[in-house]
Amino acid sequence: MKVxxxxxxxEGVLxxxxxxxDNTLRNLGFNNFNNIRTGKQIILNIDxxxxxxxxxxxxxxxxELxxxxxIENYHINIIKDK
Amino acid sequence: MKVxxxxxxxEGVLxxxxxxxDNTLRNLGFNNFNNIRTGKQIILNIDxxxxxxxxxxxxxxxxELxxxxxIENYHINIIKDK
Structure with a gap:
């Protein structure tokens, strides 16, 4: 199953x-945005x-790993095999 | 609107x-998984x-940025404000 x-x-962690x-987008001329946050995604199959x-x-x-x-929150989505 | x-x-990019x-999970004793891929997530509000x-x-x-x-694919999800 895909996970x-x-x-x-x-929130509050730098x-x-x-x-x-954020800075670079503004330098490129984008202005109508705010509150940029980055995150990671890990995709794997579990048998x-x-x-x-x-x-x-x-x-x-x-x-465990x-x-x-x-400092991080996580959310697990399970995608069923068809 | 949240994006x-x-x-x-x-596929195929190392x-x-x-x-x-993958290696570390196996060293920790996890075995029933395969095909780990990592990705990035960027969350922002666009006005x-x-x-x-x-x-x-x-x-x-x-x-642009x-x-x-x-080497990368991307997918944009828009989440409407309530």
Whole structure:
């Protein structure tokens, strides 16, 4: 089953990459935007049939490696095989 | 209007970060997964009312700065304000 993990910085955590993009977009002439934040996406297949098992495995991966839960939030999306 | 840009490496482009995650997860004892890919997410607000205008502006940002279209694909999601 395909799993998409979206990882974003928590509110209030400084996002220097987002700030750099903000500055550069303004230098390029874009003005009608605000509040840029950047995040990561990790996409993988997990070989389990049961939704709950997949979610549990993905959550364990996030807790143990993928996410720094001190400064990051994460959200797991499961996309069922057709 | 909130805009989420998902940027991922094109098929066939080497993904060293994904490879590193793959190795580390296996070292941690995870085995039932494959095909890890990483991507970026850029979230911003664009101050326009019309969906089409927002999409056009976001697409221009992607083409001019956010995406390296030689090696990356991108997908723009627009989330309407309530």
């Amino acid at each position: 998409i993990v979206n990882i974003s910085l928590k 996002d220097p990459e987002g700030q750099a993009i 389990k049939v049961n939704d709950n098992e997949v979610l549990k495995e993905a959550d364990k991966m996030c807790q 993928l996410v720094n839960t001190v | 989420i840009v998902n940027i991922s490496l094109k 993904d060293p970060e994904g490879q590193a995650i 326009k009312v019309n969906d089409n205008e927002v999409l056009k502006e976001a697409d221009k940002m992607c083409q 956010l995406v390296n279209t030689v």
